[in-house]
Amino acid sequence: MGLHHYLILSALLFAVGAAGVIVKKNIIAIFLCIELMLNAANLSFVAFSRYLDQVHGQIFVFFVMVVAAAEAAVGLAITITLYRNRRTLNVDDADLMKW
Amino acid sequence: MLDYLWLIPLLPLAGSALNGLAGKRLGSSFVTWVGCGSAGLAFLAAAAAVLDLVRAAPQNREVLISYFTWIACGDFVAEAQFLLDPLSGVMILVVTGVGFVIHVYSIGYMHGDGGYYRFFSYMNLFLFAMLVLVMAGNFLMMFVGWEGVGLCSYLLIGYYIDRKSAGDAGKKAFVVNRIGDVGFILGVFLVFATFGSLDFAEVFRQIASAPVRFPAETGVGLLTAIALLLFVGAIGKSAQIPLYVWLPDAMEGPTPVSALIHAATMVTAGVYMVVRCAPIYSRSEAALGVVTVVGILTAWLAATIGLTQTDIKRVLAYSTVSQLGYMFVAAGVTAFSAGIFHLMTHAFFKALLFLGAGSVIHAMGGEQDLTRMGGLRRYAPITYRTMCIAALAISGIFPLAGFFSKDEILFSAWAGGHPVVWAVGLATAGLTAFYMFRLTFLAFHGPERFGDDVRHHLHESPPSMTIPLVILAILATVGGFVGLPPWMGLGPNRFAEFLAPALAHAHRPETHEISHSVEFVFALVSVLAALIGIFLARYMYVGNPAAAGLLAARARGPYTLLYRKYYVDEIYDRLLVNPIVVVSREMLWKGIDVGIVDGTVNGVGASMRVWGGLLKYVQNGLVRSYASWILTGAALLLYYVARMRG
Numbered sequence: 119m120g121l122h123h124y125l126i127l128s129a130l131l132f133a134v135g136a137a138g139v140i141v142k143k144n145i146i147a148i149f150l151c152i153e154l155m156l157n158a159a160n161l162s163f164v165a166f167s168r169y170l171d172q173v174h175g176q177i178f179v180f181f182v183m184v185v186a187a188a189e190a191a192v193g194l195a196i197t198i199t200l201y202r203n204r205r206t207l208n209v210d211d212a213d214l215m216k217w
Numbered sequence: 218m219l220d221y222l223w224l225i226p227l228l229p230l231a232g233s234a235l236n237g238l239a240g241k242r243l244g245s246s247f248v249t250w251v252g253c254g255s256a257g258l259a260f261l262a263a264a265a266a267v268l269d270l271v272r273a274a275p276q277n278r279e280v281l282i283s284y285f286t287w288i289a290c291g292d293f294v295a296e297a298q299f300l301l302d303p304l305s306g307v308m309i310l311v312v313t314g315v316g317f318v319i320h321v322y323s324i325g326y327m328h329g330d331g332g333y334y335r336f337f338s339y340m341n342l343f344l345f346a347m348l349v350l351v352m353a354g355n356f357l358m359m360f361v362g363w364e365g366v367g368l369c370s371y372l373l374i375g376y377y378i379d380r381k382s383a384g385d386a387g388k389k390a391f392v393v394n395r396i397g398d399v400g401f402i403l404g405v406f407l408v409f410a411t412f413g414s415l416d417f418a419e420v421f422r423q424i425a426s427a428p429v430r431f432p433a434e435t436g437v438g439l440l441t442a443i444a445l446l447l448f449v450g451a452i453g454k455s456a457q458i459p460l461y462v463w464l465p466d467a468m469e470g471p472t473p474v475s476a477l478i479h480a481a482t483m484v485t486a487g488v489y490m491v492v493r494c495a496p497i498y499s500r501s502e503a504a505l506g507v508v509t510v511v512g513i514l515t516a517w518l519a520a521t522i523g524l525t526q527t528d529i530k531r532v533l534a535y536s537t538v539s540q541l542g543y544m545f546v547a548a549g550v551t552a553f554s555a556g557i558f559h560l561m562t563h564a565f566f567k568a569l570l571f572l573g574a575g576s577v578i579h580a581m582g583g584e585q586d587l588t589r590m591g592g593l594r595r596y597a598p599i600t601y602r603t604m605c606i607a608a609l610a611i612s613g614i615f616p617l618a619g620f621f622s623k624d625e626i627l628f629s630a631w632a633g634g635h636p637v638v639w640a641v642g643l644a645t646a647g648l649t650a651f652y653m654f655r656l657t658f659l660a661f662h663g664p665e666r667f668g669d670d671v672r673h674h675l676h677e678s679p680p681s682m683t684i685p686l687v688i689l690a691i692l693a694t695v696g697g698f699v700g701l702p703p704w705m706g707l708g709p710n711r712f713a714e715f716l717a718p719a720l721a722h723a724h725r726p727e728t729h730e731i732s733h734s735v736e737f738v739f740a741l742v743s744v745l746a747a748l749i750g751i752f753l754a755r756y757m758y759v760g761n762p763a764a765a766g767l768l769a770a771r772a773r774g775p776y777t778l779l780y781r782k783y784y785v786d787e788i789y790d791r792l793l794v795n796p797i798v799v800v801s802r803e804m805l806w807k808g809i810d811v812g813i814v815d816g817t818v819n820g821v822g823a824s825m826r827v828w829g830g831l832l833k834y835v836q837n838g839l840v841r842s843y844a845s846w847i848l849t850g851a852a853l854l855l856y857y858v859a860r861m862r863g
Binding site: 136139140214 | 833834836837838839840841844845848
């Protein structure tokens with residue numbers, strides 16, 4: 119198992135996540151896809167850290183996790199507010215901010 | 218006191234700031250004390266400074282103090298400096314002295330006016346600017362004062378802000394003065410280009426010490442160019458042909474303003490400048506000729522217009538223009554001290570005439586038309602007597618102030634070899650006496666040509682107005698004694714001797730002595746001309762009141778020509794103002810401004826609108842669409858980076 123195996127898996131996970139963000143309408147599903155993208159990046163970090171025998175990548179993973187946690191908190195708050203106001207989880211229904 | 222020279226101009230400036238900023242809130246008695254107090258203190262300071270100057274030996278009577286370097290730029294250095302020599306000494310005494318008296322007069326005249334604090338603030342600001350002008354030690358400082366007095370003149374002409382005519386007159390004065398100022402600043406540039414300095418002392422020293430470079434009798438050359446350019450400024454400021462048209466209109470301002478700015482001080486700035494630059498003018502025959510011709514023509518034409526005007530202040534305005542012409546004649550025949558002498562005596566009697574006219578207008582409740590006055594001597598005796606003294610003084614009756622100064626000018630013209638100038642000047646003196654006494658007789662003698670409602674509240678003015686009249690009347694009486702001519706046998710002309718150090722660098726042409734008895738005859742002739750004018754006026758307006766109307770009817774053409782002021786305003790409108798207005802409106806405004814400037818700006822705006830209208834649809838509010846854009850962008854960026862690496 120070389121570095122490229124990890125990178126290919128990471129790229130696949132990232133692509134799945136990105137595709138999900140674009141095609142999914144349910145806000146929870148979009149959320150999950152974002153988490154998937156973040157963790158795909160984490161996988162790359164860890165793989166490079168191991169490959170280069172440096173600890174930097176693993177430290178970055180911690181940062182990404184912290185950011186992901188904060189983002190989850192804000193995102194869920196938005197989700198709840200959206201549901202309370204509009205009785206929906208469909209992001210296409212929240213389109214007031216436009217021309 | 219000489220160490221505190223800066224106090225003299227700064228006192229009025231402080232007064233102006235105080236009144237302008239806080240006067241409205243602190244009430245009129247505060248404004249009065251600050252306004253008149255600062256002018257009075259400035260006068261005391263000026264008097265103390267001049268007293269110190271007189272105590273010094275004649276060759277030491279020049280104090281030049283630099284306070285700081287105002288501009289330093291390469292070779293060009295301009296110091297903020299004040300110069301006190303006999304010439305500026307006389308000027309600061311006249312400016313602060315007459316200025317203070319007129320400030321006191323304004324207490325009564327402007328009483329109860331809504332803009333009382335504004336009026337005194339402007340008047341003090343004017344004193345400051347005028348003092349900077351006359352105390353300037355270099356051309357640039359002089360220009361600062363020159364523009365400052367122009368601004369104050371504009372503000373005070375348009376003082377009655379609710380009258381459109383006042384605003385128009387202010388604009389006219391401002392625009393006409395700008396034309397002159399262009400010449401003045403070009404002259405200053407040329408001075409710097411020629412001498413590498415703007416200091417009076419340095420420039421005049423170079424001229425006086427380099428007779429080869431600036432030969433005395435050259436008709437054309439740099440000095441002539443400088444002199445003529447500076448004279449354009451003087452023409453504008455001192456209301457000479459062809460730029461005198463603003464001064465009669467300037468009578469829209471309050472009467473104390475007319476007395477202070479448009480008679481006694483500001484309009485004489487041009488004369489002062491020419492005399493200050495005597496070393497330049499005296500070395501250019503051509504420039505002297507221009508100054509003389511412009512002066513004498515202005516003196517004559519303005520006096521003839523003054524014969525027929527019926528607005529009391531306009532008569533005085535044309536008289537001022539005419540007298541300023543005399544002063545330029547004096548400078549033109551290199552009798553510089555005589556010009557300043559006449560400037561000083563004129564300040565006394567013309568200020569008095571204006572203040573007297575103001576007193577009449579005040580008594581009549583705003584009426585300025587001479588044909589609706591008459592018999593006022595019974596109602597305003599002090600005004601009447603002081604006006605008579607002023608009229609005698611301006612007519613040049615011995616021994617009042619105007620006699621000595623005007624006679625000296627006329628005699629200098631003759632002695633300088635200009636008999637035609639002398640003859641026209643003499644005739645103008647006769648006209649002056651005539652129109653002055655026409656004014657006096659129409660206003661104070663004869664039948665009363667006003668209604669009972671006016672008669673009902675006719676009154677002599679309050680003491681705050683009559684005391685200044687009396688002070689100025691005394692000055693107009695004895696003011697000439699400082700410069701008694703040599704032919705009276707009381708020694709040489711003291712005034713000319715006092716001024717001599719300031720004119721030391723001026724070029725003196727060879728003069729041959731003319732005996733005192735000849736001078737005496739000339740004096741007699743000029744008094745005779747004045748007396749003829751007075752008796753003619755008496756005959757036409759007191760003895761035989763129908764004569765004036767008969768003459769006007771008989772000589773309808775000339776009369777109308779004079780009454781309409783030679784149609785100069787109409788000609789200027791036709792030839793200059795209207796073409797400029799048309800070009801401005803049709804080409805500059807509708808063509809260039811609306812078409813090109815506005816068109817460009819609006820075009821940029823409109824194209825932004827079109828593009829924005831197209832691009833706004835990107836902003837569709839759908840989160841997933843934004844995510845797609847981000848993804849596309851990131852992918853393109855990655856692709857680009859990969860390409861650059863590869």
